[in-house]
Amino acid sequence: NLAFAQELQDGWHVYWKNQGDSGLPLEFVWSLPVGAVSGGIDYPTPERIAIGPLVNFGHAGAPVFLTSIAAPKDAAVGSTLDIGLKATWLICADICVPETGAFSLKVPVVAAPEANAAEAALFERARAALPTPLPGEAYYSVNGSMLSLDAAAPGAAAAGYFFPATEGITEPAADQKFRKRAGRLHLSIRGGPALASLSGALDGVLVLETGGVEKGYAVAATRKDEPAGSAPGGSLGGLLLAAFFGGALLNLMPCVFPILFIKAAAMANVAAGDKSAMRRHGLLYALGVISTFAALGGLLLALRAGGAELGWGFHLQSPAVVALSAYVLFAVGLNLAGAFSIGSSVQNLGSDYLKGKSGDPAAFLTGVLAVVVAAPCVGPFLTAPIGAAALLPPALGLSIFIAMAAGLAAPYAALSFFPGARRLLPKPGAWMERFRQALSFPVFAAAAFFLWVLSEQTGGRGLALGLGGLLLVGLAARLWAWGGSRRWGAIAAVLALAAALVPVALVRPAAAEADAAGVIGFDPADIARRRAAGEAVFIDFTAAWCVTCQVNKLTVLAAPKVKAAFAKAGVARVVADWTNRDPVIEQALSEFGANGVPLYVYYPPGGEAVILPQPLTEKSVLTLFAEDSKGTAP
Known part of the structure; x- marks a missing residue:
């Protein structure tokens, strides 16, 4: 066993066997006795070295490269092997310098190998720097210009980077998307020019970071391309179907009950009138649901692609968003209760919509509101589709969120287009006014739920600010009702609403408190x-x-x-x-x-x-x- 040790000055580095964007790896040319065989070079775990827009793979400090020589079978005990080596390497900092060295050794042939005590520490350090075999199996797949690596996840790794042994398989300067799922890790890597010709095993080193400490693992991944249309957790078609039915089930969740009431009342009125208006309302409601779901899902996927570890409902982790949700629901409740009427010029979500008078903007905004209040109710039946959406390419991931939206919008849209189903709806009449006012109570209950969430997030101070904001929303509604169509009423209401936004800007998450029950x-x-x-x-x-x-x-x-x-x-x-x-x-x-x-x-x-x-x-x-x-x- 032989060691080739280098000691580099600060700021200088040499290159791994795959040098990355630029550079040259270490090269050995041996001069050996007849019958002697040289082994390959065992490199230490590499590191990324950024130089401007380029990223190289190499070593700094004092790297040690291991190799071995097998003596001729007929070598006699007591004889000496003359070993010659010409080594070439490239050493770089701000400039690069090609270097060459000629070395020779006389190695005695003995009956039993003897350790060189003087160099034992060097060999021990060199072996410790080598990547260790990755426990468990590893697989890779190629999808267009992207390389996916799936491997066992040793320990509680928080980050990872894959160094392919072959040049050009990946783009060294590109970020690698790291995820852990069910005891395995997944890396999504932008491929390089050699990816298209990759076949057989994929060799390289996987460097994982655990607790701020990096460790290298030798990987020999086998190819396991998924068939077209497949996705993590099942086929894409199956996930889309699960997302659709999961979205449909959201209509039965308590968060969405108030919106269901509003839609049912509006539908009963419109069903007695213009059928084309009924279909238009159904389409606009569906458009509101789908566009809002797609916007939230797209934002979630974009943030995760940027490295943020977020999940569905991430927007509700913002106290400001929770407070605004309570404000909107409180305003809708006041409108339904008859405290104020926005009028046909603005098209409101309340009385005009429920009476079937105006509905186009209101139908769309009701779809938006349905998604806002449905977010806290996403239950276990949507866990698998949302989890898969985070691992799929962005376009496929977004399709899952759109399927969920289609499921949420489907029942109302179906009633809009099938006349026979409309016979199940009650006939409009004087009861609609009382029903409209009764609908305000479940809407107020939903607003109260968001206030409770705000208190859990921000403590008593945040709850007080939220209640103050609700009072200002109520004042704005009252000023609007008093002012009617006069300009002063509109201006006063707008000023009150603007003041209601001040508490939203002031709420802050509270520090976590210890649980009194011993949790x-x-x-x-x-x-x-x-x-x-x-x-x-x-x-x-x-x-x-x-x-x-x-x-x-x-x-x-x-x-x-x-x-x-x-x-x-x-x-x-x-x-x-x-x-x-x-x-x-x-x-x-x-x-x-x-x-x-x-x-x-x-x-x-x-x-x-x-x-x-x-x-x-x-x-x-x-x-x-x-x-x-x-x-x-x-």
Whole structure:
């Protein structure tokens, strides 16, 4: 075994076997006795070296390159092997200097190998710098100009970069999109000119960062191209279908009930009149739903592509957005209750729409409002489609959000186009005015829910600011009603609304408070310590704005049998509260393959993570402890 050691001055570097955008790798030319065979060069784990717009792969400091020489089979013990080496390399800083060195060794042939004690530390350091074999299997696929790498995820890696052994497979200067999902990591890499001709195994080094420390793993990935139309978590067609039906089910969720009432009342009036207007309203409502869903989904995908670890409902992590949602719903409720009427010139979401008088802008805006209030109610039936959308190419990911929107809009749009279905609607009459006023109460309830979310995010000060903003919204409505069509009324109302935006600008997330019931806050290091000590851990990923989370908390996790089972088994209950944005929780969700909440994870004593199925039930939780008592991991 031979070591070729270099000591480089600060700012200088040499190159890996794939030099990246520019440079030349180390080259050995041997002069050996007849029958002797030289091995290849074992390089240390490479690093990225940025020089202007270029990124090179190389080594700085004191790299050591290992190789080996096999003696001739007929070499006699006691003889000497004369080994000659001509090495060439390129060393660069602001300038590049090609260098050459000639070296010779006389190596005695012995019966048993003997370690060179004087150089043992050098060889030990060199071997420690080599990439270690990656545990588990690795696969790659090629989709146009993109290379995807899928590999086992050793440890809790937070970032990764793949160095291909062959030049031109990737674009060295391009960012590599790193994701973790269900114990495996995924890298999406922009391909280079040699990607199109890639076949067989893909060799290289995968460098993973864990806790600020980088470690290299040798990778030999096998090709596993997915068929056209396939996607993470299932076929693209299956995911689109799941997204559509999941969106349709959102119509039955409590968040959307007030909007359903508004649509039903409006439809009953329009159905008795112009059928073409009915169809137009259906299309405009669908357009409002789809455009808003696409805008939110597109923004989510764009932010994730930029490196942000975000999930569905990310906009509700902003107290300002939550406060504005409460304002809008409160204003809609006041309009339905008859506190004010915007009039046909502006087209409102309330009385004119419900009376079937004006509806085009109102139908579109009702679709927008439906998406706003539906966001907290995205339940477990949409977990897989949203998770897949985050891993697919942007165009395919956006198609999943559009399918969800189509599902949400489908029932109302279908009633608009099929006359037979309209017979199921009640006939319009005097009851519509009373019904319109009654609709204000579920809308006020929705506004109250958003105020509660605001209090969870910002504490008492934020709630006080939010209530102050609602008072100003109410004042604006009253001023509008008093002023009627006169200019002073409109100006006063606008000024009051502008003042209502001041509290929105002042609300700030509050610091997390300790839970009085003994529930533990989310801390990955603390969870690791508890698991190492043999303690069972249950993690509840939740958020105040997530309606499904709150329902599960009240009906399942707070159930007496479940609480007793937790206490009897000595389970550490951890709450990962994602009400406000938290990069640590976002990273943990990503590692479990989730892009939103709720998510429930159980670590049995000495066992691996078990992700509980959705929807959550008492039985699914109690089964965990029943299986633990049998001594088997779930």
